Amino acid sequence: MSSPTAAALIGNSRRDALVAQLSCTTTDTATVIAPFSGQPLHELPQSSIQDVQDAAATARLAQEAWKAAGFAHRRRVLLRAHDLLLERREELLDLLQTESGKTRGQAFEEIFQAASVTRYYALSARRVLATKRRRAGIPLLMTTRVSYSPKQLVGVVTPWNYPIALGTMDAVPALAAGSAVIQKIDNQGSLAMLATREAYLDAGVPAAVWPIVAGPRDTVGNAIIDSCDYLCFTGSTPTGTRVGERAAGRLIGASLELGGKNPLIVLGDANPAQAAEDAVYACFASMGQLCVSIERIYVHESIAEEFTREFAARVSALNQTAALDYSGDVGSLTSAAQLERVQAHVDDAIAHGATVLTGGVARPEIGPYFFAPTVLTDVTAAMQCFANETFGPVVAIATVATDTEAIDRANDTEFGLNASIFSGSVAHARRLADRLHAGSVNINEGYRGSFSSVDAPMGGMKKSGLGRRNGPEGILRFAQARTVSQSNGILQLPRTGAEFAVMAGLMVTLLSVLKALRRR
CATH class of the missing domain: 3.40.309.10 (Aldehyde Dehydrogenase; Chain A, domain 2)
Incomplete structure (x- = not known):
C-alpha cells in the first residue's frame, strides 16, 4: 500500500497550519519520509539557534501570567485538552501511522497515554504542589512549611518513536505546575506532535507558553539545553549522556530516559x-x-x-x-x-x-x-x-x-x-x-x-537514565521546593553561651522524649 503525501492525507492548507506553529524564521527545510512508502511526505522548516533563544525569551515572559492564572484555571484548560485529544483522535492516528509506520492499534496507545496523563495532572497538580506542613526541628517552638514554585522554563526533547505519548508525558506536568515549555520535536513525528499541541492551544494554553522548534540535535538541541531551567530528554544512552553533561555544566536538573535491553x-x-x-x-x-x-x-x-x-x-x-x-x-x-x-x-x-x-x-x-x-x-x-x-x-x-x-x-x-x-x-x-x-x-x-x-x-x-516521569515525581521535578520556618514566640532559643548553658539540658531531654514517643 502506498503511503499518502501530507497533502493527500490532510490537505496542503491543514499541513501549512500545523507547520506554522513552529518557531522558525529560516528558509531551511528537512525532508520527512513516509515509512510505508519510502517517499517524501513533506518538507519541514528547521529552526535556528536564534529561533530557540527568541522563543525561550518570549516563553519566560508568558510564563508569569500562566503561573498567576492558578491551578483551577490550568485544570479547566487541561481537562478541555483531554476532550479535544479524544475528539480529534482519528486525524492524530492517521498522522502517527503515516509518520511512524506503526499500526493503528499501537498508535492508539499514544492517544490513550496522552489523554491519561493530561487528566491525571489536571486533577492532581494542586494537591501535589500544595504548601504542606512539616515537622519542625523543635516542636511547639517552631512551625515549618514547604511550598513549591514552578521552574520558569522547561526544555523537552522528544524522539520520533512515540512523539505524542512521550511529548505529553513531559510537557503536560510542566504546564500543570505553571511552567512554560520549549519543546524540540523530531522531524519524523512533527505533524503528529504539532496537531497534539494545537489541541492544547485550542483548549486555552497560550501559544507563547509552549513554543515548538525543530532542527539538528547539535545546534537546536543544544540551544534548548542552554535556554531552559530543567531538561527532559528521551533517546539513546550515548546522546543522553552528552545531554546530561551539558545540563550539569549549567547546574540545571535533567530527567533522561535512555536505552534498554x-x-x-x-x-x-x-x-x-x-x-x-x-x-x-x-x-x-x-x-x-x-x-x-x-x-x-x-x-x-x-x-x-x-x-x-x-x-x-x-x-x-x-x-x-x-x-x-x-x-x-x-x-x-x-x-x-x-x-x-x-x-x-x-x-x-x-x-x-x-x-x-x-x-x-x-x-x-x-x-x-x-x-x-x-x-x-x-x-x-x-x-x-x-x-x-x-x-x-x-x-x-x-x-x-x-x-x-x-x-x-x-x-x-x-x-x-x-x-x-x-x-x-x-x-x-x-x-x-x-x-x-x-x-x-x-x-x-x-x-x-x-x-x-x-x-x-x-x-x-x-x-537507562536519570530521574522519573509520571506520578507525583513527574511534576515535582519541575518545582522548586522552598522551606519556610517561623518562631512561634513561646520560648526564645539560646543565643549566648550562658543561654546555651541553661537550655542544653532541656534540649537533650526533648530529644530523649521525642525518641521515646517515636516522633520523627
Missing part, C-alpha cells in the same frame, strides 16, 4: 501457551521501536520447548501491513537507518551461529522499511544483539534451569529500564520482581502495566 522471564509455573501469546506483543509492538519493549526472553527449561514453539508460531502468524486501519498486528520500521541497524544485528547473529526460528528477513514486497518479526535462539556474547539494544523487531530466547539463573541473566546488562515476569503465581513473581535491577517490572504483561500507570514513576536504573 529489556528482559522477560517465563517461570516454570507459567502457562506456556498463554505466556507465548502475551509475550508477542511485549516484543513487537511498534516493531520493537520502544524503549521499554522486550528484547530478551529467559524461559524455564521445564516449559521451554512448548513456550518456544507456541511463541514462534504466533510471531509467524502476525499480520504485517501498511493499512491505515485496525487490521494490522505489526507495521513498518520508521526509517532506512532503523532497517539497516536491524538487518545488521540479525546478519551478525546468523554469521556467529544463531538460529532463526522465524523472520530474519526484510519484506520489501510490503514496503521499503518492513522487516519480518524475528525470533532467535543460540544467541551468544559474540553477537551484537546479545548486549546491545537493537530497537527493532528482534528477540532472543534462552533457556534457564532456575529462578536465580533467570534473575542473574536478566540483570547482567548495563541497562535497567523495564523487565517482565510471567508466572502462574503473582506472589512468586512479586518476590522475584524485587530482585530485578529495573525501574519498572511488569507481571504477566510486557510493558503496558507500568507504562500506562501515570500515577506511578517511570524511569531507568544504571545506563
Whole structure:
C-alpha cells in the first residue's frame, strides 16, 4: 500500500497550519519520509539557534501570567485538552501511522497515554504542589512549611518513536505546575506532535507558553539545553549522556530516559501457551521501536520447548501491513537507518551461529522499511544483539534451569529500564520482581502495566537514565521546593553561651522524649 503525501492525507492548507506553529524564521527545510512508502511526505522548516533563544525569551515572559492564572484555571484548560485529544483522535492516528509506520492499534496507545496523563495532572497538580506542613526541628517552638514554585522554563526533547505519548508525558506536568515549555520535536513525528499541541492551544494554553522548534540535535538541541531551567530528554544512552553533561555544566536538573535491553522471564509455573501469546506483543509492538519493549526472553527449561514453539508460531502468524486501519498486528520500521541497524544485528547473529526460528528477513514486497518479526535462539556474547539494544523487531530466547539463573541473566546488562515476569503465581513473581535491577517490572504483561500507570514513576536504573516521569515525581521535578520556618514566640532559643548553658539540658531531654514517643 502506498503511503499518502501530507497533502493527500490532510490537505496542503491543514499541513501549512500545523507547520506554522513552529518557531522558525529560516528558509531551511528537512525532508520527512513516509515509512510505508519510502517517499517524501513533506518538507519541514528547521529552526535556528536564534529561533530557540527568541522563543525561550518570549516563553519566560508568558510564563508569569500562566503561573498567576492558578491551578483551577490550568485544570479547566487541561481537562478541555483531554476532550479535544479524544475528539480529534482519528486525524492524530492517521498522522502517527503515516509518520511512524506503526499500526493503528499501537498508535492508539499514544492517544490513550496522552489523554491519561493530561487528566491525571489536571486533577492532581494542586494537591501535589500544595504548601504542606512539616515537622519542625523543635516542636511547639517552631512551625515549618514547604511550598513549591514552578521552574520558569522547561526544555523537552522528544524522539520520533512515540512523539505524542512521550511529548505529553513531559510537557503536560510542566504546564500543570505553571511552567512554560520549549519543546524540540523530531522531524519524523512533527505533524503528529504539532496537531497534539494545537489541541492544547485550542483548549486555552497560550501559544507563547509552549513554543515548538525543530532542527539538528547539535545546534537546536543544544540551544534548548542552554535556554531552559530543567531538561527532559528521551533517546539513546550515548546522546543522553552528552545531554546530561551539558545540563550539569549549567547546574540545571535533567530527567533522561535512555536505552534498554529489556528482559522477560517465563517461570516454570507459567502457562506456556498463554505466556507465548502475551509475550508477542511485549516484543513487537511498534516493531520493537520502544524503549521499554522486550528484547530478551529467559524461559524455564521445564516449559521451554512448548513456550518456544507456541511463541514462534504466533510471531509467524502476525499480520504485517501498511493499512491505515485496525487490521494490522505489526507495521513498518520508521526509517532506512532503523532497517539497516536491524538487518545488521540479525546478519551478525546468523554469521556467529544463531538460529532463526522465524523472520530474519526484510519484506520489501510490503514496503521499503518492513522487516519480518524475528525470533532467535543460540544467541551468544559474540553477537551484537546479545548486549546491545537493537530497537527493532528482534528477540532472543534462552533457556534457564532456575529462578536465580533467570534473575542473574536478566540483570547482567548495563541497562535497567523495564523487565517482565510471567508466572502462574503473582506472589512468586512479586518476590522475584524485587530482585530485578529495573525501574519498572511488569507481571504477566510486557510493558503496558507500568507504562500506562501515570500515577506511578517511570524511569531507568544504571545506563537507562536519570530521574522519573509520571506520578507525583513527574511534576515535582519541575518545582522548586522552598522551606519556610517561623518562631512561634513561646520560648526564645539560646543565643549566648550562658543561654546555651541553661537550655542544653532541656534540649537533650526533648530529644530523649521525642525518641521515646517515636516522633520523627
